[in-house]
Amino acid sequence: MPDSNRAYLLGTLLKGVSRSFYLTLRVLPAGMRDPVGLAYLLARAADTIADTSLVDPERRLALLLDLRAQVNGARDDGTLSRTLATEVAREQTQSDEKVLLESIGPALDVLEGFGEADRAAVRDIVTTLTQGMEFDLRTFPDEQSGRILALPEPEALDRYTYLVAGCVGEFWTRMTYAHVPGTLKGEPPTVIDRGIRFGKALQMTNVLRDTGKDLRIGRCYLPADMLAHHELRAEDLLLPDASLRARPVRDALLRTTLALYRDALAYTLAIPGTAIRLRLACIWPIIIGLETLVLLADNDAWLDPARVSKIRRNDVYRILAYSFAVVMSDSLVTRWVNRLIDAVEARVGV
Structure with a gap:
């Protein structure tokens, strides 16, 4: 596709839809930016499809699966692009997301222009992320139903956090190996596992921060068996005293999340201090995430x-x-991260 279109997609449009994540993308080493940026755009388009509640869930699921097939090389006669533009884009309140949905065709053209390894990596990560979105659509009730369903146990939550974020840490690590070889210190299986746990830490932060909002669309990611241990059901979390009654569940999940952040720190320290761009791309989400947890632990x-x-x-x-x-x-990065971990632990107990 023309360089101007590619530059628009991976520059102006990416900045419009990625908000704070754009800062991380722009600081990445040059070879990583385009594949990571395009993966974000495609995943964001898929997420917009999955979250457009004015479209019937079964229809959203069908469109999501169609997009996944297109990403993985299925031929497109233009039907998907036209459908997204007419059925989903018109329901968007944010203009950048509308433009993104209308730009699926050009985005797929950019993907086809990548080298084989980058193309395969982007396809793999978008496939896994859309499996997480598919899980949401198949598992939880229609947002308009008034019903709430909770994930059954912590293992289900752990699997979910892998599908929607842990896999991103894995993708990020493999892209680093491919485009900045020799940078990451340590045995690859260990580094990859820490990358996965890094992604899970960020998603657990989102899950805990957004629990109130998610409950009101029928989704409870707090495991039912943890709630039951404190004589709670998902529906009880809408009651006026729910924040207090569910605090032990929140605090237990905060402690789980802090353990994930410790591995995120270890992942960051595996990057040499001289690899400033890669380090910054890790430090920013860790600190923003931990400061969010401090606020959450203080939030009655x-x-x-x-x-x-x-x-x-x-x-x-x-x-x-x-x-x-x-x-x-x-030492300074470690001190900064540990100070925030200690602040959360002081509020929730160890």
Whole structure:
């Protein structure tokens, strides 16, 4: 496709739909940016399809599966692009997401222009991510039904976090091996496993932060057996005293999440201090995630969607500024991360 179209997709449009993640993408080494950026665009398009509640869930699932097939090389006569533009894009309130759905054809053209290894890697990660979205659509009730369903046990939550984020850590690691060889220290299986746990840490942060919002569309990612241990059901989490009653479940999952962040730190320290771009791309989500957990641990109304635990824009700028001062020092990065882990542990107990 023309270079101008590719530049628009992986520049202007990517910035419009990726928000804070765009900062991470732009700091990546050059060889990683396009495949990681395109994978994000395709996954974001798939996520938009899956989350458009004004479209029937069965129809969303069919479109999601069609997109997955297109990503994996199925021939397209233009039907999917036209359908997304007419059925899904028109329901978007954000113009960038509408444009993204209307740009599926050009995005797939960019994918076909990648080398074989990058093309296969993007296909694999988008396939796995869409399996996570498929899981949501097949598992949970229609958002309009008024019903709530909880995942059964922690193992189901762990599997879910792999499908929607842990796999991204794996993809990221394999892209680093491919495009910045010799950078990651340690045995590849160990590094890859830590990358997976890194991704799971970030998704667990999202799950806990967004529990109140998710409950109101029928989705409870807090495991039913953990809730039952405290004489709670998913439906009880909508009651006025739910934040207090469910706090032990939240705190247990916070402790699980902190263990994942410790592996995220180990993953980051496997990157030499001189590989500044890669280190920054890891430090930023770790610190933003941990500061979010501090807010969450302090939030007595954490299940109220009107009081979501979210760091401010000025805090993001502060994190970015300080990260440049410490990025090359293992000890300073470790101290920063451990200080935040300790802050969460002090609030929830160990």
